Amino acid sequence: MKVGVYGxxxxxxxxxxxxxxxxxxxxxxxxxxxxxxxxVALVSEKDLxxxxxxxxxxxxxxxxxxxxxxxxxxxxxxxxxxxxSVKVYPAEKMKEILPDHVTIIxxxxxxxxxxxxxxxxxxxxxxxxxxxxxxSFDVWRRYFNKKYLDVIEISPAEHDREAAYTQGVTHFxxxxxxxxxxxxxxxxxxxxxxxxxxxxxxxxxxxxxxxxLQHYNAYTHEMRSSLSQSxxxxxxxLEDADPVRGGV
Amino acid sequence: MKVGVYGxxxxxxxxxxxxxxxxxxxxxxxxxxxxxxxxVALVSEKDLxxxxxxxxxxxxxxxxxxxxxxxxxxxxxxxxxxxxSVKVYPAEKMKEILPDHVTIIxxxxxxxxxxxxxxxxxxxxxxxxxxxxxxSFDVWRRYFNKKYLDVIEISPAEHDREAAYTQGVTHFxxxxxxxxxxxxxxxxxxxxxxxxxxxxxxxxxxxxxxxxLQHYNAYTHEMRSSLSQSxxxxxxxLEDADPVRGGV
Numbered sequence: 130m131k132v133g134v135y136g137x138x139x140x141x142x143x144x145x146x147x148x149x150x151x152x153x154x155x156x157x158x159x160x161x162x163x164x165x166x167x168x169v170a171l172v173s174e175k176d177l178x179x180x181x182x183x184x185x186x187x188x189x190x191x192x193x194x195x196x197x198x199x200x201x202x203x204x205x206x207x208x209x210x211x212x213x214s215v216k217v218y219p220a221e222k223m224k225e226i227l228p229d230h231v232t233i234i235x236x237x238x239x240x241x242x243x244x245x246x247x248x249x250x251x252x253x254x255x256x257x258x259x260x261x262x263x264x265s266f267d268v269w270r271r272y273f274n275k276k277y278l279d280v281i282e283i284s285p286a287e288h289d290r291e292a293a294y295t296q297g298v299t300h301f302x303x304x305x306x307x308x309x310x311x312x313x314x315x316x317x318x319x320x321x322x323x324x325x326x327x328x329x330x331x332x333x334x335x336x337x338x339x340x341x342l343q344h345y346n347a348y349t350h351e352m353r354s355s356l357s358q359s360x361x362x363x364x365x366x367l368e369d370a371d372p373v374r375g376g377v
Numbered sequence: 378m379k380v381g382v383y384g385x386x387x388x389x390x391x392x393x394x395x396x397x398x399x400x401x402x403x404x405x406x407x408x409x410x411x412x413x414x415x416x417v418a419l420v421s422e423k424d425l426x427x428x429x430x431x432x433x434x435x436x437x438x439x440x441x442x443x444x445x446x447x448x449x450x451x452x453x454x455x456x457x458x459x460x461x462s463v464k465v466y467p468a469e470k471m472k473e474i475l476p477d478h479v480t481i482i483x484x485x486x487x488x489x490x491x492x493x494x495x496x497x498x499x500x501x502x503x504x505x506x507x508x509x510x511x512x513s514f515d516v517w518r519r520y521f522n523k524k525y526l527d528v529i530e531i532s533p534a535e536h537d538r539e540a541a542y543t544q545g546v547t548h549f550x551x552x553x554x555x556x557x558x559x560x561x562x563x564x565x566x567x568x569x570x571x572x573x574x575x576x577x578x579x580x581x582x583x584x585x586x587x588x589x590l591q592h593y594n595a596y597t598h599e600m601r602s603s604l605s606q607s608x609x610x611x612x613x614x615l616e617d618a619d620p621v622r623g624g625v
Contacts, residue, residue, distance in 0.1 A: 239566060253564060281563050288564065295562045295569040301611065302550060302572065308607035314543045315529050316487060316501060316536065320578050321543040323571045324550065330568050343615050353612065359556035360608060363549065364601065367591050 130268075131155065133180035134169070135195070137162055141186030143242040144212065145169045147249065148184075151272070155180055178202035182265070184236075185211045189341040192219055196226040208232040208265040214338070215292065216285035218345040220259045232261025234269060235285055237292075238278075243333075250277040257285050293348035298356065300339050303331025378516075379403065381428035382417070383443070385410055389434030391490040392460065393417045395497065396432075399520070403428055426450035430513070432484075433459045437589040440467055444474040456480040456513045462586070463540065463594040464533035468507045480509025482517060483533055485540075486526075491581075498525040505533050541596035546604065548587050551579025 130152050134145040137158040142165075148154050149168040156169045157177040165171045177183060178199065187195050192213065203209075209231055211219040216235045223233045235257035240249060254273050258266040273280045283291075306328045313325065331339070343349045378400050382393040385406040390413075396402050397416040404417045405425040413419045425431060426447065435443050440461065451457075457479055459467040464483045471481045483505035488497055502521050506514040521528045531539075554576045561573065579587070591597045 237564075239564060244567065255564060279563075283564075291562050291564050294557075294559060295565045298554070298557070298559065299566065299568045299572055302554075303568070305604070305607045305611050306546070306550075308610055309542075309546070309603055311542060311546065314539050315527075316485075316503060316531075316539055317543045318487060318547065319492070320547045320551070320575045323575055324547055327568050327571055340615065340618055344618075353615075355557055356553070357608075357612070359553045360605075362556055363553050364605070367588065367601075370588055370592075 130182070131180040133157070133172075133177040133183035134186055135174075135177060135183055135199070136186035137165065137169075138186065140212065140238075140241050141184075142166045143245065144184060144186055144238065147245075147276075174199070175202050178204065178207060181206065182208040182210060182269070185209065185213075188337060189213045189215060189218065189345045190337065193222050193226070196222055200226055200228065203228050203231050205230050206262075208234060208261070208269075210234045210236050210269065212236055212238055213345075214296070214342055215346040216255065216257055216288040217347065220257065220285045224260060230261075232265045233259040234266065235259055235288075236269075237288060251279060254278040254280055255288050256280050256282045257288065258282075259285070289346045290348045292342075293346055293352040297342060297346065297349045297352050299327060300331045300334075300342060301353065301356065303328050304339055307332045378430070379428040381405070381420075381425040381431035382434055383422075383425060383431055383447070384434035385413065385417075386434065388460065388486075388489050389432075390414050391493065392432060392434055392486065395493075395524075422447070423450050426452065426455060429454065430456040430458060430517070433457065433461075436585060437461045437463060437466065437593045438585065441470050441474070444470055448474055448476065451476050451479050453478050454510075456482060456509070456517075458482045458484050458517065460484055460486055461593075462544070462590055464503065464505055464536040465595065466593040468505065468533045472508060478509075480513045481507040482514065483507055483536075484517075485536060499527060501527040501529055503536050504528050504530045505536065506530075507533070537594045538596045540590075541594050541600040545590060545594065545597045545600050547575065548579045548582075548590060549601065549604065551576050552587055555580045 132148050132152040132154050134141050134154060134156045137156050145154050145156050146166045154169045155172045155177055156165050157172060157174050209223060209227060211223065213219045214237055216237060220235050237255035239254065240252040245252060256270060256273060311325060380396050380400040380402050382389050382402060382404045385404050393402050393404050394414045402417045403420045403425055404413050405420060405422050457471060457475060461467045462485055464485060468483050485503035487502065488500040493500060504518060504521060559573060
């Protein structure tokens with residue numbers, strides 16, 4: 130089976146490297162590169178879509194533009210899999226823009242070159258068949274299971290609702306505390322050190338990813354509004370109970 | 378040397394147990410108890426102050442009332458050490474209420490029966506001599522070092538400023554996220570799991586401690602106001618850049 134990877138950024142290179150252990154892998158990157166991952170053959174944008182399946186490893190905010198560029202290259206047995214960290218928006222855009230004969234699968238590999246550097250066994254991958262050939266769904270479901278990934282098969286909407294309150298909250302808190310410019314401290318408790326760790330991890334990712342995670346997941350709006358309420362409630366509880374207002 | 382522990386709640390019992398390995402320890406608890414820690418002799422409130430040094434292990438919000446009760450029991454060579462999680466407020470109150478001849482030391486043992494259950498070696502203890510006999514300061518400084526604690530000698534103000542941005546921020550975030558009622562999730566990232574852990578750890582402590590940490594540390598007001606600003610800034614950045622407002 131020939132597998133294509135569209136987008137050889139940090140994640141795309143990593144993912145192409147993993148796939149190349151089991152498939153003939155072809156890669157394409159819009160801003161030309163000359164150091165593809167080992168065993169990955171660079172091809173033209175058009176030729177990439179002669180593969181049986183193609184993974185899109187592009188930023189969420191570039192997805193629509195990419196789909197409009199590639200729609201005319203689609204042959205009849207093609208499977209397109211996106212790898213975005215939100216799932217409803219890509220599923221809707223792929224259904225809308227790609228020809229009806231194309232099989233579509235949403236995936237969210239919840240790891241990258243850092244967390245997966247010692248192997249991807251046991252790491253979670255969200256798997257959401259969107260439309261098309263059940264045989265192709267099976268091929269990929271079996272493959273991910275064979276790689277000992279923790280395959281979580283849920284709908285795009287279930288993914289986004291849950292992600293808003295997990296990765297969405299985590300990244301939001303990370304960015305807020307980054308802005309607060311917290312420092313290492315000798316009197317930092319274990320909990321505080323864990324908090325500094327979260328800031329570092331979340332802010333290691335590009336700011337664009339943070340923005341995209343919040344914008345392209347419709348449930349984060351509700352999450353941010355609930356979070357604002359919890360913050361106001363906590364602030365108010367402290368003010369109402371203050372026994373020494375202005376006194377200490 | 379005879380050492381007293383005033384207040385045999387969860388921390389006081391733990392602390393008395395540690396001290397009893399090296400000193401004759403006497404304990405007193407206002408709401409009488411009949412199961413003192415092993416090797417700790419229960420005495421009357423008045424008799425407790427025949428000890429050479431007495432640790433106050435009471436809630437920050439009870440401190441003033443306790444100082445007013447005990448001030449008349451002070452003999453001339455007495456050293457009083459508080460163990461509160463804020464340091465400016467107890468130092469001011471002890472200086473104000475206790476007779477001039479009493480030596481005063483502020484301590485903040487940054488551990489408790491949970492974190493110290495396998496030994497206290499290496500754990501941090503903040504040490505702030507406030508006034509009085511340098512000899513007594515030395516005795517306690519040497520003792521804490523002998524127990525292999527990480528003795529951090531800073532002023533009460535330095536402690537409170539730093540604590541507002543370490544334990545203060547951590548507990549505030551913990552309480553806010555507790556209110557948001559976050560759940561375990563199969564798609565939770567490592568960062569998210571760390572966040573759930575912080576919620577659990579901080580909310581294991583009594584709500585009163587959270588309130589007291591915020592109220593009796595004058596720097597937490599500034600911290601909460603900076604935190605509010607960082608939150609608003611992050612919310613605004615997302616809104617300003619939103620490419621799909623109301624669209625997804």
